[in-house]
Amino acid sequence: xxxxxxxxxxxxxxxxxxxxxxxxxxxxxxxxxxxxxxxxxxxxxxxxxxxxxxxxxxxxxxxxxxxxxxxxxxxxxxxxxxxxxxxxxxxxxxxxxxxxxxxxxxxxxxxxxxxxxxxxxx
Numbered sequence: 646x647x648x649x650x651x652x653x654x655x656x657x658x659x660x661x662x663x664x665x666x667x668x669x670x671x672x673x674x675x676x677x678x679x680x681x682x683x684x685x686x687x688x689x690x691x692x693x694x695x696x697x698x699x700x701x702x703x704x705x706x707x708x709x710x711x712x713x714x715x716x717x718x719x720x721x722x723x724x725x726x727x728x729x730x731x732x733x734x735x736x737x738x739x740x741x742x743x744x745x746x747x748x749x750x751x752x753x754x755x756x757x758x759x760x761x762x763x764x765x766x767x
Contacts, residue, residue: 679718681711682751693718693737693754707748718752720745 677693681702691700691713700711709730710722717737720730723745730745739756 676757677716678755679711679713680751680753680755682753684749693756702748702750704748707750709745709748709750711752718754719743720752723748 679691679693680687681689681691681700683702683704688702689700691698693713693716695715697712697714700713702709702711706724708722708724709720712719712721715735715737717735719735720733720743723731725745725747727747730743730748730750733743736743736752736754739754741754743752744750
């Protein structure tokens, strides 16, 4: 093997390693979070990940069970009279929210450095 061949092979291997590093680190879970707001103040920030996680929000007589799983979040149970937050379903895109008006609770998905399109206007 000649010196030129070794240089070309080294450049190709190095390029593949750099490409693989960029590819596998482009969508890190740490960039995906769920913000839970109560009465206009940040109550909690949780990682949005594939693993199942329960967050129980309780204030006075108000209770909401927030489930984080499969890169989405939803409210499974609430003791509010309308239950609209429960029926809203899972949200997973950047800036999507679930709102429980009787409990003054907002659950928001936040994805930093997102190339995700949330709306298209013609």
